[in-house]
Amino acid sequence: MEEISNLVVFLLEWLDQFDAKTLVSAAAVLAAGFAMIAGIGPGVGQGYAAGKGAEAVGKNQKNTSNITLVMLLGAAVAETSGIFSLVVALILLYANPLVGMEGVAIVIAASVLGAGLSMIAGIGPGIGQGYAAGKGAERVGQRPKYQSVIVRTMLLGQAVGQTTGIYALVVALILLFANPLIG
Template sequence: MENTNFVMIFLNWLMSFDRKALILAASAIGAGFAMIAGIGPGIGQGYAAGKGAEATSINPKTSKQAIMVMLIGAGIAETSGILALVVALILLFGNPLVGQSGSVLVIAASAIAAGISMIAGVGPGIGQGYAAGKGTESTGKRPKYQSTILRTMLLGQAVAQTTGIYALIVALVLMFSNPLLKLL
């Protein structure tokens, strides 16, 4: 019973704020959450760079091929971070939620949830970076198979990005065509 009272007190306090201010505050929180997704690409790109350095140290003659595969792979590993940045920038600069009518609580929660959904980008960033690292390592060992290795790496990275794309779709739906508001 005491927990219910606390929740009601908190919700009443929250609803005492200006509608627009509450939505903007929730959007700022959502933008911050979205940027947590940058952890994945950071780890993945670091792994790919490490494998590039390793491949170069083992076989300096293949460094150009290994570096090219590493740079392409690391660039692709950044995509989930870029998707999260897009969501954060929409929440901060082109926020469609501010003008929506309906429950301020649902709209504010949707702003936060849009950001939280982008945390799913951590996995693709790490996975794509791992693929880039292994592609770089393999190219360093067998440079004559660079094109085959690169094709295989890119295909694997494309598949690994799917959960990041799903997260982006959920975030965009919450921001632009929120079905929850229609249920009220």
């Protein structure tokens, strides 16, 4: 336990050599990188959707346009958590309201890092929504006459699946613009 206390003291003394703006700017750069980790989810999800779409077209060439439409629609929805993460990363880099703010630098820097790290939650919705899109494309290939019901169900499931990504976005925006821990 003493080693941890000594490490914390060392880190705080080391960080104290930097002015607050430099510390917060450095945290923003790291946070933007962390935020973009969420792009893994949409990448996996969209790849799955595309694969299932291609598989469905291979089995039912007559329904290619409908299968492709469902796959693209579902894949576009799966990208939303990646878009949320990109928006937060761009705010962190170009419009960060915490850079230059007065207060305890370590709390401000931690808030910036927390905003970026919170966006990692977007991995789940991206994968889940892509899975739904892939299954939707697959089923439209098998049962084309049920396309409207399949798409409606897919989109409803994707909307519910997006809630975690929305929660992450809300937390990131609170940390950046309405942080209760910063005066």
